[in-house]
Amino acid sequence: MRHLSDKALTRLRSGADLPDVGGTRYRLIGQVARGGMGVVYAAEDELLQRRVALKVLEMPGSEGELANRLTREARVLARLEHPGIVPVHDVGTLPDGRVFYTMKFVEGQRLDHYIESLASAPDRLRIFLRICDAVAFAHARGVLHRDLKPANVMVGSFGEVLVMDWGLAKILADVTHAEPNDPCGNIPRLPANGGIGNTSGTGDGRVMGTPGYMSPEQARGETELLDARSDIFSLGALLRYLLTNQLPAHPLPKLDRSLEAICAKACAPERERRYAAVPDLAEDVSRYLDGLAVSAHRESIFDKLARFYRRYRFFIWLIATYLLMRVLLILLIKH
Amino acid sequence: MNKILLGLLIGALLGAFDGSTAWFYPEARAQLAGIIVGSTVKGLIAGVAAGIFARKVNSVPLGIMFGLAVGFVLAFLVAYMQHDHYIAIILPGSIVGLIVGYATQKYGATPAAAR
Numbered sequence: 396m397r398h399l400s401d402k403a404l405t406r407l408r409s410g411a412d413l414p415d416v417g418g419t420r421y422r423l424i425g426q427v428a429r430g431g432m433g434v435v436y437a438a439e440d441e442l443l444q445r446r447v448a449l450k451v452l453e454m455p456g457s458e459g460e461l462a463n464r465l466t467r468e469a470r471v472l473a474r475l476e477h478p479g480i481v482p483v484h485d486v487g488t489l490p491d492g493r494v495f496y497t498m499k500f501v502e503g504q505r506l507d508h509y510i511e512s513l514a515s516a517p518d519r520l521r522i523f524l525r526i527c528d529a530v531a532f533a534h535a536r537g538v539l540h541r542d543l544k545p546a547n548v549m550v551g552s553f554g555e556v557l558v559m560d561w562g563l564a565k566i567l568a569d570v571t572h573a574e575p576n577d578p579c580g581n582i583p584r585l586p587a588n589g590g591i592g593n594t595s596g597t598g599d600g601r602v603m604g605t606p607g608y609m610s611p612e613q614a615r616g617e618t619e620l621l622d623a624r625s626d627i628f629s630l631g632a633l634l635r636y637l638l639t640n641q642l643p644a645h646p647l648p649k650l651d652r653s654l655e656a657i658c659a660k661a662c663a664p665e666r667e668r669r670y671a672a673v674p675d676l677a678e679d680v681s682r683y684l685d686g687l688a689v690s691a692h693r694e695s696i697f698d699k700l701a702r703f704y705r706r707y708r709f710f711i712w713l714i715a716t717y718l719l720m721r722v723l724l725i726l727l728i729k730h
Numbered sequence: 731m732n733k734i735l736l737g738l739l740i741g742a743l744l745g746a747f748d749g750s751t752a753w754f755y756p757e758a759r760a761q762l763a764g765i766i767v768g769s770t771v772k773g774l775i776a777g778v779a780a781g782i783f784a785r786k787v788n789s790v791p792l793g794i795m796f797g798l799a800v801g802f803v804l805a806f807l808v809a810y811m812q813h814d815h816y817i818a819i820i821l822p823g824s825i826v827g828l829i830v831g832y833a834t835q836k837y838g839a840t841p842a843a844a845r
Contacts (some may be wrong), residue, residue, distance in 0.1 A: 710833060717744075717825045724818050725754045 414451045415491035421449055432461055432468075432562050439498060440484070447484055451495040455558035462494040469496035471538055471564045479529025481549075501559070502552050510637060517638045519582060520684055524677055525556040527630060531673035533558075534623045539565040541621065543629035544608040545636055563603050565621060572695045608632045608641055610662050624666040627676055631661025631669075634680070653683050653702075656692035733838030738774055738784030740833050744826045745773020751822075756817075772804045776827045777834075784834040793835030794828055801827015 416423055416438070424437040427448060437563045438449040450460055450468075472483040486496040503509070513519055526548055530540060540547075541563040549557045602611050610628035635641070635658045639648055650658065657679050663669045670676040678714070679689040686706030688694055695703070704711060731739070749769025752758040758765060780797045787793070805823025809816045 481792060710829070710836070713825075713829045713832060717822065717829060721751055722747075723823055724821065725751065728755065728815075728818060 414449075414489050414493050414495065416449075416489060418490055419487075421447070421497065423449070430562070432561065433465055439499065440497070446500040448481075448499040448500045449495055449497045450688075451489065452493045454493070465494045465496065468562045469565065471561050471566065472496075472498065474536055475533050475538060475561075477529055477532045479525055479556055479558055480533065480561075483557050499557075501549045503550050503557075505546055506548035506550055506556075507636075509550040510545075510640070516638060517684055520680055522550065522556055522632055523630075523637055524680055524684075526558060526633065527673050527677035527680070529556070529558040530626055530630065531677065533564075534626065534673055537567045537625065539567060539621060540626050540629070541565055541609070541613065542604055543626055543633055544605045545633060548633075551610065565618070568624065604629075608728055612666060620666070622666075624669045624673055627661050627669050627673060628663075628666070630673065630676060631658050634658050634661065651683075652698065653689045653692045657683065657689055660691040731837075731839060732781075733784040733834045733840075734778060734781030736838045737777030737779075737830055737834045739777070739785070740825070741773035741775070741777020741780070741830045742770050743773070743827060745770040745776075748773065748826055755818075768808065772808060772823065773826060773830070776800045776804055777830050780827070780831045780834045781838065783831070784838050785840075788835070788840075790832065790835045793831040795831070797827040797829070797831015797834075798824055799827070799828070801825065803829050 413423065414434075414436070420440055420442040421438040422441055424433060424439060424446070427437050428435040433452045435448050436449045436451065438447050439445075440447045450465065452465055454461065457691075459462070465485060468502040469483050470483065476482065481501060482499050484497045486494075488494055510519060510522075513522075526543075530543065531542060538561070540558065540561060542560060547558065547560040549559055551557065558646070594608075606614070610621075610625040610630045613625050613628075635650075638650055638654060640656075641648070649655075657676070660668065660679075661670055661676055671677075675690070679691055682689050686702060688699070688702065692698075746766055746769065749766035750762070752762055752765040752769075775799065779800045780793065783796045784793055787796075802820060802824040804827070805820040808823070809819040812819070
């Protein structure tokens, strides 16, 4: 009896792990990423002749918590049609029984890699504002992301900013429009109660998220308390990361006072002290970019003067140059 | 504030100030009022021109160049009429134009898009 080598075994195992897309419109190209819930492959949609990202469960089976969560993620994405949220194209079950969905294949970089080439703080803040737009849109549709972090934001090759990985999303308000003739008969529906109190949807009552980016109430597993302010905490941590290149756990370098105040308000441990809604946070960041006072920071007269100087620096220097030249001309002519 | 109005305001203010510095030249004190009025009008013209330019062309460097050119031409005409004080008139006049050109581009509000 001959034994297989380790190398051959590994190759066989990886082949067996590949999802069976035979008989579907998709052809696998290669693995793109692997997460806690599933694997993302680049695939070719042979019908439409375009590249898509195919997210599939690691384990076969169209029932069970993970399968429900993947389907739920697809349904969440389907209701969030926004330029800042990756669009879902298809959902279903593969011949091997694994649940999958396909979405736009984003060619670009993860935010944490992208910002290495982005030196200017205003440019980083403008990216942050686009993330806020997408998250605010999701909140308006009753969806919390619950896992906002640099690794879950992609910047496309044309500068488009896309919020990804809605696997931990929580639905605060049910806005599902269920059709009686569902083409995906085997796809579980979103819970009628919108996921609140659901123990299987997104693991309510359990700690899910990313340390440093998840809010204290999320870290304590108090999912019934989660609302927009929980995502605002994550956005605050993301903002800090964008401005300092440091993970939230690291000691942070000193920031501009207004920006520091914005981050501190967004990341306040007590949710009552945070911004009430994402547009409020975005408004403060926009005001900072425009050189205006921000709601999070009460300015002293010196802060106001410093901000005035920053805003009109070049103009002030022009006037000063003009005055200096005037004085020099007068002195020159007098002597 | 809209670009033309901002140009008018800054042009008038800087023009009036520019004219009032004639007080430091004893030989010009007698005509101080006339100089201030003339300089203010010069600033107003430069301001309107820079404001109109800023509405048509959205570029700070081009706005600065345009303001500088308008300021220079207007100041040169004034100096040419006086046949004197070329530098004392042209240099500040050009810089006033430059400042107005910059301010209208940078701080003037773009009119709302037509419906």
